[in-house]
Amino acid sequence: MTISRRSLFAATGAAAVTIGSATQAQAQAQQPEVEAEASRRLFRKSLDFAVAKLRATAPAITSFPQETKFEKWTFADDGGWVGGFWPGSLWLAYLDSRDEQFRKWAVESALRLSPRRTDTSTHDIGFLFYPSWVTGYRLTGDVSWRDGAVEAAGSLIQRYNPKGRFIRAWGKLGTPDSDGRVIIDCMMNLDLLTFATQQTGDSKYLDVAVAHAETTRQFFLRPDGSTPHVYDFDPATGAPIGPNTNQGYSPTSCWSRGQAWGIYGFTTMYRRTKKAEFLDTAKRLSDFALKALTPDQIPIWDYRSPLAPNDVKDSSAGVIMACGLIDLAKVTGRYSYHAAALRILDAICRTCLTTESERSDAVLARATRNRRAETGIEVSFPYGDYYLMEALLRVLKPREIAQAVGL
Template identity: 75%
Template sequence: MTFSRRTLLGAAAASPVALSAAPAEASSSLFRESLDYALGKLRQVAPNVTSFPEETKFEKWVYVNSGGWVGGFWPGMHWLAFLDSGDEQFRKWAVESALRLSPRRTDTSIHDLGFLFYPSWVTAYRLTGDASWRDGAVQAASSLIQRYNDKGRFIRAWGALGTPNNAGRAIMDTMMNLDLLTFASEQTGDPRYLDVAVAHALTTRAKFIRPDGSTPHVFDFDPETGADIGPNTNQGYSPTSCWSRGQAWGIYGFTTMYRRTRRREFLEAARKLADFALDALTPDHIPVWDYRSPLAPNDVKDSSAGAIMACGLIDLAAASGRIGYRLAALRILDALCRTCLTTRSERHEAILARGTRNRRIEVGIEVSLPYGDYYLMEALLRVLKPRELARAIGL
């Protein structure tokens, strides 16, 4: 008789006694060593970094001066390092790099203001109490809600406001930008931000999630009427495939929205996405870049999808009361620490190898990515210092 991973996960969740014998928590020494490695790498590389890492080429960071959509992760890594170590040098690097994002607070041309300002400015506010960080994050949230399309009830993905190209596109990644909006409502008492976040999450749940729990990267709408056009993709293999990083964004994002609102449909959405991804996961516990690539399960991996998924699953276990999700997360995290760190190369500037930026257009294959490094550190801290991390990122 054979069992799917979904069946085993359900059995694990229903049998806490059996779980006590699982090896999941036995990796704590490995996790501590891996986080120490991450902090050491940051100490080595940060003095020479004056911009925002975007990806590696030949083991060295390539930068995007504006921050692109990834600019929040570099200061975010330093805030996490400061949280773990108490080293004021990490705090200094975090502040310096976060402040370089200041001009982006009023940027209405991008949907990723949550990625830019949550790990950097929101975390800064929670760790320092300095109201200027809070006010800047709220200003960024005010810029983000201008991208909301009230006809289709979604936040527009790419393109400057008022331009026709991509005007009707929503993407799974935006689930991760919604917590900036919930933070703004919490801090200001203004419900508009939360209302937009809930509306976008409900639309994503209704339009993106297939009956089997898989998702496309993109869903297109008529921007004038809000009418459905249908699923599409930008970074996945096809409109009918399942890009693993997008699936991970969804697990994390829907779980977060459940915690903020206690709306049961968001928890159910997170579980459905998680169950599909865990069924599709290969025995090495590192996600293939697209679960439905014709070459899967033997196509290139995306370690960043694994790191994001581990964070989301740990959160989902707590939200759902199903410890099986935590065990699955710890196995992923164990695999990342054993097989994906850059420990074999002293010249490497990043922490996590085996990332895939955009396999579909052959950009960034087998590279390191700042979000891979950031979410690896976050996942390690979720295990090693959960109370401290909860204070920093609002768990």
């Protein structure tokens, strides 16, 4: 049998095309793995940077970092609403490094919050005691942390309005100041209550958490999955008045950090209760936020700012959302949420850390507190550093962080 030169060349060419196609397909299949490994290296480098920054700054800090000014921490002596995040960051540094010095610093800092256990003047008790005392209990087994956190939960539920089924956000009890005001942030205070029920067996804490989450879902969630920052109720009757805002652009806008609090908070409440409506809410909030992200993957401060997509950023919204998305991916089995979290984290680690600054006290830059009031514009906050570290640990050390934050 003879084969013509033309047939031979054709066959050889076809084989080359087949081999080339196979090689290309193999390369394309390997590309996500290469990119994932590159991201993991970046994440490890970023977490190392965060731990090193804490090691350098912690010895001189005897109060609670609140916000940077010219890259240096300013402080709130009583902790304000952010006091739990500094000891929380130290606990996470201890979790990652197992350096006993971080444990010592975390204990010293968390103990300074002790007077706030009986504070009934704010709903931020969860922010204060969950990353500091609850995490301290989970990492050390010291029951004094547990008992103090349960006492704090008892203070928080005193702010519950049974007629409106909500936890009042601001204002001292017994005063008319903001007595019917609820904010999306409070979804993050609810896990302190679920912890208290878990530890004591008393359902009163969980009952309040569930009622508040149900009210938030009913009145904050818009048909498109966005949320306002604030919703007002008549405190005497519990009747709804309507949406409002404090840190968002307007009552009809969508403040990105508030949306992130909602994603994280509703996912957590689903894990604690298995109520399908909470999972549905978390997914709808996430889907809206992911569609609203700009191509650089860093949230702007309000998704409906009239200057979008060219307004100032809030990297803290990004790291909070990344934590929530990783959690949501786990409970839904939808990898797309995990992949989205990795894209956000990758972008933040590449463009928002203070690695090029020799004077910065903080780790995460480009966070915004209140663009509407023109305060805290693209600076650093302790909650930004904390949730950055938590998100990185969710990727790099999932078992360890699960123990620390109760996943």
